[in-house]
Amino acid sequence: MIISITFLFCALIARLFVLQVVDGEDLRAKAAEQWYRDLPLKAPRGKIYDRNKQPLAVNADVYSVYVRPSAVNNPQAVASDLAKLLDLSYEKLYARITGERVSEITVKKSVGKETGEKIRRLRHQGVYLTIDSKRVYPTGGLSQVLGFTNIDNVGQNGLEGYYDKYLTGVDGFEYVATDIRGNELDGALMYVPSIEGCSLTLTIDKGIQALAESAVIDAMTEWKSRSASMIVMDCKSGGILAMAIAPSFDLNDIPRDDIAVLNALSKNTLVVDVYEPGSTFKTFTGAIAVDSGIGENRNYYCPGYRIVDGQRIKCWRYIGHGSVDLSGGFKNSCNCVFMDLALSLGTERLYNGLSDFGFGQKTNIDFYGESKGLVMKKESVKTVDLARIGFGQAIAVTPIQMVTAFSAVVNGGVLYEPRLVNSIDSFDGKNVYSAPSKKVRQVISAETSKKMREYLALVVAEGSGKKAQVENFFVGGKTGTAQKYENGSIARGKYVSSFIGAAPIDDPEYVALMIVDEPQGYVYYGSITAAPYVGRVFAGIAASKGIKANTPVYTSEMPYLRELALSEAIAQLNKMGINYEICGEGTMVKETVPIYGSPLIDGDVVLLRLG
Incomplete structure (x- = not known):
């Protein structure tokens, strides 16, 4: 009997030794898992504002729902309630809770506040919630510019992606004690606060952006076009005031279920895509010629075509314009005049001038995926190619290149680097980065720029750009209509129509480019499908300045x-x-x-x- 008791006592001592010494660390870890929890504190993403501190991207509180399988005492009830409230499969959720050997399961993120509170009130053992933030876009617009975030609030594209390292904050955490149900007890044992990400202040003007978005939607609807797009730039600094593209989507209702559609709608074609500019490009041929001292003191004869390298190249007016000077060439958008200018300049001078304007190279705008356009290698250019480039064929440009170069034509001859962000500031208001206007080079003289403003004003006052005119906020600009190419051949009936203009033309502040891709029907000219929308936007800008301005009656x-x-x-x-x-x-x-x-x-x- 004594021997048996002694044996049992020794066994008990041995077991205690194993529990305290051998398995002690294991058991302490399990106890800590049951009674303590390390809660992440997600840092709010930095906000995005327009140039006037109007919010464009902010945060809203949401919940993330987690389950600790080891703490769940009724997996059927937990799976059933969460499946109903979160629109999940009961079978899959139950299998995860009972089958996965993990300390924690993420059930769902970005759960609305109301649903989160319903889950909290259930007080299920082993179920807990953390507060996260979800991106909210007050206007819903600027989709291709702002971009968006994924479920983890990481920037995916647009400015959200480009400036993600600044917008992303520093996460914190708190270490808390819990009861048997996994609910937090009062007071954190350790607390490290999160730090909000930096905010961006853009060059975008919310009011002008709204005008541009309205214009592209209306143009696409009226002309049943494939797309419509517009850029508005501060021509004295390079700041982008508006970028609008239709079709688009609401950033608060992103079509994530169709990746192909989302990718297509998310692309900022104003920076990424190229197009043949057509007659709007005559602006640059003319500016280079005037700055080179040729083209103004002569007359040109247009019979309706030119024969170059044995090829017959038509003017848009089949019967020709007859004898015209350079102002008449601009007013009537005569192809023959600008072919003659290009041929007079020669490949070397024309190419040097186009390079100075930034064609064939990236503008370095702060955005993903910029294209440098398509410019023929100088050594490959034939005479017929040179003639076509003179009036906007045989070359492809990006819209951002066009507004940047056109701004230089009208602002006194200075090429500025375009930009979308004015400044980056920390959560407590300290400036991290400021982006002053960056002068790239003087492209043409101030005198040439003044002369070009006169020509462009004539186009709108008396020529093809009449429908862009704005009373008391006068516009100068150039229309363009270009045939599209598919597989190396002209695509019949497919055109890109455009208008680029500046206002007020005597001392320009704004440059706007409107592009209508594949307008349907017999009317496809930029003078009709694009110019009126630029005039409408300029009239809206003038009205916001208190100027009584009207578009043509x-x-x-x-x-x-x-x-x-x-x-x-x-x-x-x-x-x-x-x-x-x-x-x-x-x-x-x-x-x-x-x-x-x-x-x-x-x-x-x-x-x-x-x-």
Whole structure:
């Protein structure tokens, strides 16, 4: 009996030794796991503001829901309640809770506050919540510029991605005691606060952005185009005031379920994509020629085409413009004038000038994926190529290159580096980084710039840009219409229409480029599909400055003239006091530009195509 008791006593001592010494560390760790918890404190992401400190990207509190399987005493109830509230599969969640040998399961992140409070009130043992933040975009717009974050609040693209290292804060944590249900007891044993990320103040103006977004949506709707886009720049600093692209999406309702669609809608085509600029490019050929001392003191003859290297290159006006000077070349957008200028300059001078304007190179805007455009190698350029480049063919540019270069044409000749961010500031308001305007180079003289403003003002006052005019905030600019290419050949019926302009043209502050990609129907000219929207945006800017400004008043409508005899159509136009031009051969009107019902203003010239 004594021996048995002694044996049992020794066994007990041995067991205690094992528990305290051998397994002690293990048991202490398990006890700590049961009674203590290390709670992460996610740092709020830095905010994004427009140039006037209007919020563009902020944070809202949300919950993350976790389960500690070892602390759950009723896995069926936990799985059932969470599945219902969080719209999850009961079977999958139950299997995770009962089958996974982990200390903690992340059930769901970005759970709304109301749902989170419902879960908290259930007081399930082993279920706990932490407060996180979710990105919220007050305007919902600027989708391709701001970009967005993923479920973990990490920037994915746009400025959210480009400046992610600044916007991301420093996480903290707190070490807390819990009861048997996993609920926190009062007071943290250790607390390290999180630090909010830096904020960005952009060059974007929220008001101008709204004007641009409205313009591209309306243009795409009216012309049933593939897309429409606009950039507005402060031409005296390079700051981007607006970037708008349609189609788009609401940043608060991101279409994450279709990656292909999301990638397409997220792309900032104004920085990434290239296009053939067409007649808007004549601005730069003209500026280089004037600055080189050629082109102004001569007349040009346009018979409607030029023969270059044996190739017949047409002017847009088939019957030609006859004898014109350089101002007439701009006003009438005569291809022959700008072919002659390019050929007079020669490859070396034209290419040097285009390089100074920034074509064929990146602008270094603070954004992902910028393209440098497509410019033929100088040694590969033939005479016919040079002629085509002169009026905006045989070259591809990015929209950001266009507004940057055009700004230099009108602002006194200075090329500025474009930028989207003005400053970066820490959470407590200390400046981390400021981005002053960066002068790249003097491209043309101030005198040449003044002369170019006069030519561009003439285009809007009397030429193809009339529909961009704004009363008391006068505009200068250039229209463009370019055929698109597919697989190396012209794509019939597909055009890129555009207008680029500056206002007020006597001392420009703003440059705006509007692009309408593949407008549908007979009307595809930039003078009709793009110019009015730039005028509308400039009028909105003027109004915000207290300037009484109006876009052109339409005085009549285009009559229905298709299938009429030419003599009958002319008689009707004369009666209405509408100017006209005729192209083609025949006695019947096959189509008109603009189409029937289009608004007309005094001085408009309509085109009658015969067949």
